[in-house]
Amino acid sequence: MKILIVEDETELAKSIAEYLSEENYLCEFAFTFYEAMYKIETFQYDCIILDIMLPDGNGLKILEELKSQNKQDGVIIVSAKNALDDRIKGLQLGADDYLTKPFHLSELMARIYSIIRRKQFNNSNIINQNELQIDLLAKTVSVNNEIIALTKKEFDLLIYFIGNKNKVISKSTLAEHLSGDFADMLDNHDFVYAHVKNLKKKLTDAGCDQYLKTVYGTGYKWVST
Amino acid sequence: MKPLLSKTTKPFIIYVLIILVISIPVYYFVVDAIWKHELDEHNEIVAEKTSSQINSLKLSDEKLLETIRLWNKIQPTTNIRNLEKNDDFRDRIFILEKPHSFLDFEEIDRFRCLSKVIYLNKKPYRFNIETNIEESQETIFFISATTVFLFILMVGGLLMLNRRLSKSVWKPFRETLDKLKTFNLNNQTKIEFDKTDVSEFEELNQSLSKLIEHNISVYKTQKEFTENASHELQTPLAILKNKLDILLQNEDLTEKQYQIAEEMNRALSRSSRINKNLLLLAKIENNQFDNSEINLDELLNQSMEILQEHFEQKNINVHSEISPKVKVTGNIALTEILINNLILNAIRHTPADGSIKIKLTPSVFEVSNSGNQKLNPDLLFKRFSRFSKDNNGSGLGLAIVKEICKSQNWNINYKFEKNYHIFSIII
Numbered sequence: 267m268k269i270l271i272v273e274d275e276t277e278l279a280k281s282i283a284e285y286l287s288e289e290n291y292l293c294e295f296a297f298t299f300y301e302a303m304y305k306i307e308t309f310q311y312d313c314i315i316l317d318i319m320l321p322d323g324n325g326l327k328i329l330e331e332l333k334s335q336n337k338q339d340g341v342i343i344v345s346a347k348n349a350l351d352d353r354i355k356g357l358q359l360g361a362d363d364y365l366t367k368p369f370h371l372s373e374l375m376a377r378i379y380s381i382i383r384r385k386q387f388n389n390s391n392i393i394n395q396n397e398l399q400i401d402l403l404a405k406t407v408s409v410n411n412e413i414i415a416l417t418k419k420e421f422d423l424l425i426y427f428i429g430n431k432n433k434v435i436s437k438s439t440l441a442e443h444l445s446g447d448f449a450d451m452l453d454n455h456d457f458v459y460a461h462v463k464n465l466k467k468k469l470t471d472a473g474c475d476q477y478l479k480t481v482y483g484t485g486y487k488w489v490s491t
Numbered sequence: 492m493k494p495l496l497s498k499t500t501k502p503f504i505i506y507v508l509i510i511l512v513i514s515i516p517v518y519y520f521v522v523d524a525i526w527k528h529e530l531d532e533h534n535e536i537v538a539e540k541t542s543s544q545i546n547s548l549k550l551s552d553e554k555l556l557e558t559i560r561l562w563n564k565i566q567p568t569t570n571i572r573n574l575e576k577n578d579d580f581r582d583r584i585f586i587l588e589k590p591h592s593f594l595d596f597e598e599i600d601r602f603r604c605l606s607k608v609i610y611l612n613k614k615p616y617r618f619n620i621e622t623n624i625e626e627s628q629e630t631i632f633f634i635s636a637t638t639v640f641l642f643i644l645m646v647g648g649l650l651m652l653n654r655r656l657s658k659s660v661w662k663p664f665r666e667t668l669d670k671l672k673t674f675n676l677n678n679q680t681k682i683e684f685d686k687t688d689v690s691e692f693e694e695l696n697q698s699l700s701k702l703i704e705h706n707i708s709v710y711k712t713q714k715e716f717t718e719n720a721s722h723e724l725q726t727p728l729a730i731l732k733n734k735l736d737i738l739l740q741n742e743d744l745t746e747k748q749y750q751i752a753e754e755m756n757r758a759l760s761r762s763s764r765i766n767k768n769l770l771l772l773a774k775i776e777n778n779q780f781d782n783s784e785i786n787l788d789e790l791l792n793q794s795m796e797i798l799q800e801h802f803e804q805k806n807i808n809v810h811s812e813i814s815p816k817v818k819v820t821g822n823i824a825l826t827e828i829l830i831n832n833l834i835l836n837a838i839r840h841t842p843a844d845g846s847i848k849i850k851l852t853p854s855v856f857e858v859s860n861s862g863n864q865k866l867n868p869d870l871l872f873k874r875f876s877r878f879s880k881d882n883n884g885s886g887l888g889l890a891i892v893k894e895i896c897k898s899q900n901w902n903i904n905y906k907f908e909k910n911y912h913i914f915s916i917i918i
Contacts, residue, residue, distance in 0.1 A: 275726050275729075275730065277730045278726065278729055278730050278733060281730065282733065284737055285733070285736060288740070346722050346725035347722065366767075367725040367728070367729040368725060368728040368730075368731070368732045368733075368759070368763050369729065370732060370733075370736055371733050371736040419800075433740060434739045434749075435739075436739060436749075436752075436753050436756055437753070438753060438756050438757050438760060439736070439756065442760060456804060457800055457801060457804050460800075460804070481749075482744070482746045482750070483746060483749075483750075484753065485739070485749060485753075
């Protein structure tokens with residue numbers, strides 16, 4: 267998988283690349299507007315992580331250029347601005363997702379994962395992992411061909427874990443993912459524990475292997491090869 | 492509150508009153524002194540004239556005695572007498588009050604008297620003269636009457652003049668005041684004051700213009716600062732967050748180190764939340780949101796559904812009364828934030844097994860939660876004023892609620908009744 271990271275903050279770009287590189291993602295960088303323009307014209311990427319606030323140009327122009335050339339690269343806009351009109355404009359211009367800084371790398375990775383899957387498997391988007399089968403379009407999960415009933419949150423969590431295979435994800439990160447903006451307004455993050463516990467139980471009850479491990483007491487990791 | 496003019500009029504009138512009251516005795520003494528002085532002079536002249544004219548007749552001593560006797564009979568206000576044995580030859584001036592000798596009715600008259608030694612045919616006689624003088628009480632009465640009349644005239648005139656003047660003189664001031672009342676720092680529109688020919692008002696207008704201009708520029712800078720600072724902070728926060736995510740992937744990490752990283756993660760989330768909220772506040776204040784018609788009941792039901800698990804987790808008993816089809820004008824994103832902030836605030840501050848009531852009628856949206864103690868309503872909506880010991884919040888939740896209400900012309904109130912904290916919004 268080829269990813270282009272358009273980001274003027276080197277540290278940020280490096281962190282993203284480091285996190286993604288462990289999972290077969292090949293990352294390239296563009297630190298300026300012109301570098302980015304050059305790269306999108308020349309190469310093809312599976313996903314572009316696009317910071318729209320670049321010192322020498324507006325990232326939305328890059329998006330426009332991409333669409334005018336009819337390129338199919340997936341695009342995730344990353345912005346320090348949480349302005350609603352920027353978000354709407356970005357999505358209207360054809361971006362697949364919009365993430366506001368600061369974000370967790372696991373959040374970014376989960377979104378990259380689902381964008382790439384969507385682009386690659388338009389009609390039947392099914393993830394297979396041994397006895398586990400996930401239909402991303404129908405939003406169903408089955409173990410050994412037996413469908414198990416998951417709540418919306420449990421399904422969401424499962425996709426998040428699958429998108430962050432072999433990564434340690436902390437409880438607070440999951441809390442932010444599940445409850446969005448108001449995670450930190452809540453006193454405790456026990457609701458995360460409840461959802462994870464239910465998900466785990468449903469999977470094991472259906473005869474699924476224990477891919478989801480608890481690490482360091484409060485962290486989680488989806489282990490698979 | 493009284494208008495400025497009545498404040499100045501009253502002391503003026505009191506001052507005039509005092510002066511006029513003092514003037515009554517002063518006038519009396521002055522008039523009386525003039526009277527007395529004039530009459531003393533008159534008496535002296537009469538005495539001199541009498542003696543000199545009698546002497547000029549060159550009468551024999553016998554004739555003189557005859558004349559004196561006759562004189563005493565026909566001149567009622569004067570008489571000429573022989574000296575008493577122990578007479579000290581001194582002139583005396585005095586005031587005598589006695590009943591009128593000729594008129595029938597009993598009335599006391601006042602007289603100015605002169606008793607003087609005159610020489611007739613070189614023999615000393617005592618010449619007494621008494622001249623009628625105005626009585627004190629009569630003088631005082633006339634002076635007082637005149638004074639009261641003048642006082643009424645003066646007060647009446649003053650009030651009328653004031654009323655007339657206040658209308659014209661204070662007109663520019665009122666115009667300035669009306670314009671100031673419409674001023675809103677958020678709009679950042681300058682006020683143009685009309686020119687006036689009163690130097691004080693012109694000075695006032697100029698100072699106000701300067702002050703407003705300065706305020707607008709400071710306000711602008713401050714808001715821009717908040718917005719810029721928040722934006723600038725996002726990137727380092729993002730770097731920190733991402734580095735922590737990478738740190739967690741380190742295989743050599745011990746559980747203790749993981750816990751430390753997780754604590755840092757939580758603190759980071761909080762700072763980014765505060766940052767986002769500050770940005771949101773700055774944007775609301777900058778009027779960066781458009782209003783449209785929204786279905787409040789739908790939004791509320793949606794939020795309740797999302798937050799359902801958090802009610803359950805704290806075992807909170809929720810009682811809701813939501814009227815259908817409540818339409819209001821507002822910004823949908825902001826209204827959602829408002830609803831979430833209010834309900835989350837209630838969830839956070841309700842003890843486990845407590846209860847929350849949510850009510851929506853076409854005119855009021857109310858969120859109440861059980862509690863023990865009334866909170867200070869003055870501090871409740873202030874930024875960063877915390878009431879509970881938990882430090883997880885951004886300290887901005889209710890400040891944002893208040894700002895959103897303000898921007899949508901809603902009114903939020905807090906009260907504590909029957910062990911319930913009640914937040915009600917008049918929509």
